[in-house]
Amino acid sequence: MEYEAIIGLEVHAQLNTKSKIFCSCSTEFGAEPNSHLCPICAGYPGVLPVLNEEVLRKSILTGLALHCKISDFSRFARKNYFYPDLPKNYQVSQFEQPICYEGYLDVPTEKGIRRIGVTRAHMEEDAGKLIHSGRGESFVDLNRTGVPLLEIVSEPDIRTPDEAKEYMQMLCSLLKYLDVCDGNMEEGSLRCDANVSIRPVGQKEFGTKAEVKNINSFNFVKKALEYEIKRQLEVVQDGGKILQETRLYDSDRNVTESMRSKEQAHDYRYFPEPDLVPIEVSTEYIAEIKSKMPELPWDREARFVKELGLPDYDAHVLTSSRALAEYFEEALAIHNNPKGIANWIMAELMRELSGRETHLSEFPLSPRQLAGLVKLIDNQTISGKMAKNVFADILKTDKDPEAYVKEKGLVQITDSSAIEKMIEEVIAANPKAVEEYKGGKEGAINSLVGQAMKASKGKANPQMVRDLLLKKLTE
Amino acid sequence: MNLAGLTAHQLHEMLKKGETTSTAITEAVIKQINQVEDKVHAFVTQTPEKAMEQAEKVDKAIQGGSPVKPLTGIPFAIKDVLCTNGIRTTCGSKILENFIPPYTGTALQKLENEGTVTLGKVNMDEFAMGSSTETSYYGITRNPWNLDTIPGGSSGGSAAAVAADECIISIGTDTGGSIRQPASCCGIVGLKPTYGRVSRFGLVAYASSLDCIGPMTKDVTDAALMMNILAGHDSLDSTSANMAVPDYTQSLVNDVKGLKIGIPKEYLIGGLDPDVEKAIKEAIKTLESLGATTVEISLPHTEYAVATYYLIATAEASANLERYDAVKYGYRTGEFDDLLDMYMKSRAEGFGREVKRRIMLGTHVLSAGYYEAYYLKAQKVRTLIKQDFDNAFEKCDVLLTPTAPTAAFKIGEKMGDPLQMYLSDIFTISVNLGGIPAMSLPCGFSKDKLPIGMQIMGRHFNEEMIFRVAYTFEQNTDYHTKKSPIAELAK
Numbered sequence: 028m029e030y031e032a033i034i035g036l037e038v039h040a041q042l043n044t045k046s047k048i049f050c051s052c053s054t055e056f057g058a059e060p061n062s063h064l065c066p067i068c069a070g071y072p073g074v075l076p077v078l079n080e081e082v083l084r085k086s087i088l089t090g091l092a093l094h095c096k097i098s099d100f101s102r103f104a105r106k107n108y109f110y111p112d113l114p115k116n117y118q119v120s121q122f123e124q125p126i127c128y129e130g131y132l133d134v135p136t137e138k139g140i141r142r143i144g145v146t147r148a149h150m151e152e153d154a155g156k157l158i159h160s161g162r163g164e165s166f167v168d169l170n171r172t173g174v175p176l177l178e179i180v181s182e183p184d185i186r187t188p189d190e191a192k193e194y195m196q197m198l199c200s201l202l203k204y205l206d207v208c209d210g211n212m213e214e215g216s217l218r219c220d221a222n223v224s225i226r227p228v229g230q231k232e233f234g235t236k237a238e239v240k241n242i243n244s245f246n247f248v249k250k251a252l253e254y255e256i257k258r259q260l261e262v263v264q265d266g267g268k269i270l271q272e273t274r275l276y277d278s279d280r281n282v283t284e285s286m287r288s289k290e291q292a293h294d295y296r297y298f299p300e301p302d303l304v305p306i307e308v309s310t311e312y313i314a315e316i317k318s319k320m321p322e323l324p325w326d327r328e329a330r331f332v333k334e335l336g337l338p339d340y341d342a343h344v345l346t347s348s349r350a351l352a353e354y355f356e357e358a359l360a361i362h363n364n365p366k367g368i369a370n371w372i373m374a375e376l377m378r379e380l381s382g383r384e385t386h387l388s389e390f391p392l393s394p395r396q397l398a399g400l401v402k403l404i405d406n407q408t409i410s411g412k413m414a415k416n417v418f419a420d421i422l423k424t425d426k427d428p429e430a431y432v433k434e435k436g437l438v439q440i441t442d443s444s445a446i447e448k449m450i451e452e453v454i455a456a457n458p459k460a461v462e463e464y465k466g467g468k469e470g471a472i473n474s475l476v477g478q479a480m481k482a483s484k485g486k487a488n489p490q491m492v493r494d495l496l497l498k499k500l501t502e
Numbered sequence: 503m504n505l506a507g508l509t510a511h512q513l514h515e516m517l518k519k520g521e522t523t524s525t526a527i528t529e530a531v532i533k534q535i536n537q538v539e540d541k542v543h544a545f546v547t548q549t550p551e552k553a554m555e556q557a558e559k560v561d562k563a564i565q566g567g568s569p570v571k572p573l574t575g576i577p578f579a580i581k582d583v584l585c586t587n588g589i590r591t592t593c594g595s596k597i598l599e600n601f602i603p604p605y606t607g608t609a610l611q612k613l614e615n616e617g618t619v620t621l622g623k624v625n626m627d628e629f630a631m632g633s634s635t636e637t638s639y640y641g642i643t644r645n646p647w648n649l650d651t652i653p654g655g656s657s658g659g660s661a662a663a664v665a666a667d668e669c670i671i672s673i674g675t676d677t678g679g680s681i682r683q684p685a686s687c688c689g690i691v692g693l694k695p696t697y698g699r700v701s702r703f704g705l706v707a708y709a710s711s712l713d714c715i716g717p718m719t720k721d722v723t724d725a726a727l728m729m730n731i732l733a734g735h736d737s738l739d740s741t742s743a744n745m746a747v748p749d750y751t752q753s754l755v756n757d758v759k760g761l762k763i764g765i766p767k768e769y770l771i772g773g774l775d776p777d778v779e780k781a782i783k784e785a786i787k788t789l790e791s792l793g794a795t796t797v798e799i800s801l802p803h804t805e806y807a808v809a810t811y812y813l814i815a816t817a818e819a820s821a822n823l824e825r826y827d828a829v830k831y832g833y834r835t836g837e838f839d840d841l842l843d844m845y846m847k848s849r850a851e852g853f854g855r856e857v858k859r860r861i862m863l864g865t866h867v868l869s870a871g872y873y874e875a876y877y878l879k880a881q882k883v884r885t886l887i888k889q890d891f892d893n894a895f896e897k898c899d900v901l902l903t904p905t906a907p908t909a910a911f912k913i914g915e916k917m918g919d920p921l922q923m924y925l926s927d928i929f930t931i932s933v934n935l936g937g938i939p940a941m942s943l944p945c946g947f948s949k950d951k952l953p954i955g956m957q958i959m960g961r962h963f964n965e966e967m968i969f970r971v972a973y974t975f976e977q978n979t980d981y982h983t984k985k986s987p988i989a990e991l992a993k
Binding site: 066069070071073074075078105107109115117167294296301302304 | 584585591593598601603604605607702703704705706707709710711737738739740741817818820821824825826827829830831841845865868869870873877
């Protein structure tokens with residue numbers, strides 16, 4: 028029997044606000060343990076939470092980008108469980124009335140666009156961290172306690188580990204685009220749990236699901252799901268039954284292991300948080316947030332194709348991060364050659380960035396410099412080959428390409444009499460190649476062009492060299 | 503003259519005229535405490551040095567020309583459920599025996615900014631759960647009117663301290679009657695403000711949607727003076743109301759002519775102590791003689807109030823008290839095998855019986871499979887109870903009821919019977935569920951010479967109407983001038 032997997036993801040995104048969700052402590056990562064702490068986030072007796080409005084705004088912004096409905100009346104709830112990293116022993120979260128619900132994300136996959144439903148996105152506070160000494164002691168670091176999270180829950184619409192990874196990457200890119208989350212999985216800014224089940228192809232009912240926790244990189248999303256699906260298939264093929272349970276992913280050993288069964292599952296005893304007033308948002312408030320929505324990556328991608336005439340691939344790459352797209356558009360505003368600038372960004376610039384996430388200000392070359400460089404090529408001041416050297420020379424400097432080229436005397440030779448003179452010398456010095464070309468071996472021309480370019484120390488316009496050579500040889 | 507026996511507004515007049523000093527007042531009150539405290543046991547923690555220091559500072563400031571504000575230099579006692587920076591805050595529980603908060607709650611900070619003098623922390627039922635102050639880990643508090651009876655609860659220490667002249671004013675909290683019922687038992691004035699009128703920041707939560715901070719005083723005027731300071735929005739409490747605060751002393755007018763006083767028929771029922779019934783009927787007559795009219799009112803959902811309260815309050819309490827886990831602060835058991843064992847032993851040893859009973863009740867109420875039947879249903883009934891009040895206040899300006907079904911009962915009398923104890927709050931509980939304000943003030947005495955209180959309920963955020971009716975009643979009666987035998991003893 029053929030089986031298919033049913034996957035739903037719960038993604039916890041840390042919202043990149045300056046202060047925590049219910050107090051004014053800093054959210055900065057990597058500080059001395061228990062240094063970002065106050066009576067409120069440490070759960071002292073008598074304290075009260077007050078919602079950081081930035082958390083609400085960023086949550087609504089994300090919800091809108093995910094095509095969600097925004098609740099005009101939403102509430103926080105207490106989720107009760109005892110654990111030392113949770114100072115109140117309840118987590119303030121949302122349960123029955125989340126801020127965002129019923130949205131979707133269109134994910135491009137190998138099989139085309141897949142629409143993955145978003146069940147809900149709700150606000151909650153993060154827990155702290157336990158540090159185990161290995162000598163039978165455990166320490167609690169509450170710096171992370173109260174850092175705002177947006178939990179984005181997908182519908183069980185995902186069918187393969189690859190799709191899950193693509194959904195996760197797309198979501199991450201969107202969150203960064205919106206500037207609501209830094210998307211740094213190593214620092215735990217984005218965490219993922221997956222609900223996985225399998226069923227025979229064609230069956231409508233879902234199988235029993237397992238929840239896999241602790242998936243903390245894009246690759247682990249794929250690997251953990253691959254492992255878990257394979258495990259479930261083996262159980263079923265051996266005539267066994269899938270148990271409803273929570274499993275923990277161990278990335279070192281690439282296995283999932285049972286953490287607790289359904290019988291051991293927590294009863295979280297959710298109830299509305301009485302210390303916080305319900306959140307009521309007006310349509311004006313939502314409209315105001317919507318008006319500040321940046322152009323979304325898929326809209327921008329479509330525009331690049333439609334209005335700038337870029338190939339789909341280029342448009343997709345250039346909109347993969349907001350900083351890159353903005354860099355492109357800034358350069359384009361200075362020199363209007365979309366494809367030329369796109370090529371330079373996708374080849375030279377991206378090699379320099381080599382996958383590093385950077386802000387626009389941290390790019391090794393400014394949009395103005397890149398635009399200037401492409402302009403110098405387009406008006407034939409320098410050749411593409413020369414431009415590559417100039418690019419390397421002015422990287423990480425604020426030198427203007429035009430001034431630099433002038434200063435170094437790098438101006439391309441476009442004077443046809445000068446080129447003709449060089450060509451004549453090349454023809455005289457390479458009778459064998461000339462002979463071959465005239466004998467019908469067209470490839471021989473390349474060696475002659477190369478010789479001529481070498482003679483000009485790379486400064487001659489290669490196209491002119493080729494044209495004039497052809498002219499001369501057919502005379 | 504014993505300065506400890508005076509009210510805040512009387513002392514304020516003297517301070518303004520330079521007839522006395524805060525130091526003299528504070529000394530008199532501390533002397534009173536020293537004389538009667540071993541009989542009453544109102545305090546959990548006394549801070550006489552701090553009090554004298556504050557008093558001297560106030561006197562210096564006054565000498566230097568600082569304005570004497572209405573509560574400047576007035577010694578007061580704080581219910582031990584309100585966090586005080588540097589002074590341990592026990593909530594009457596072993597689990598917080600050594601807990602010293604690193605901050606002061608908003609209400610107390612506001613009073614401190616006025617130049618009040620802190621005498622210490624007064625006793626209460628553990629985590630404000632009780633109606634007799636007998637569940638405190640720090641021993642029982644006795645009623646200054648009769649040392650064999652309870653002072654009421656949970657703010658029993660506050661009420662007893664005021665009635666014994668061990669302070670000039672006090673501050674309490676009220677979740678189901680915990681200001682009003684002890685005020686009634688001890689013959690003083692206690693106001694539970696509208697929910698959201700006073701910031702809860704710094705009040706150790708019992709039931710967050712019901713808890714209120716309010717004044718406990720010797721007369722209505724002092725309660726108004728305290729409310730002028732306590733009321734108002736607080737950015738640290740999102741459930742505090744962002745509304746203008748009136749000057750409550752403007753409502754202290756001796757006039758009830760034309761006012762309509764509603765008498766809920768469901769409150770004057772069988773089981774009501776005949777002495778209480780007599781006192782309330784006389785109070786109604788007094789107000790009628792002063793020009794008010796009375797109208798019978800029905801609050802049809804009253805009979806469900808106690809049940810509703812014990813579902814909602816315990817549910818919230820079960821979560822609010824989860825933080826006492828021996829990890830960060832508070833009591834930790836001596837020996838344990840693992841984390842779970844530490845949690846269970848510490849909480850089993852640190853909490854008293856009544857607190858554990860309510861945690862278990864509340865946990866059950868919220869459990870999967872019971873939530874709808876208990877918690878959700880209780881919330882629906884709560885809405886009906888609120889509607890009862892809305893409907894009632896279309897027909898009258900205030901409601902008048904007894905505060906408690908009996909005068910103070912004997913120590914130990916109800917400790918073995920939680921249900922009987924819960925019924926002590928039968929007249930006060932609806933007010934918390936409705937979120938409306940209500941005051942208890944003295945309106946008579948039982949045959950056993952124990953005080954009886956009447957309760958005046960008002961519309962949401964209309965404490966002013968309560969003050970007006972209460973002030974008028976007080977001006978035309980002398981119950982509030984009577985001193986408890988313990989207070990008299992010290993003279």
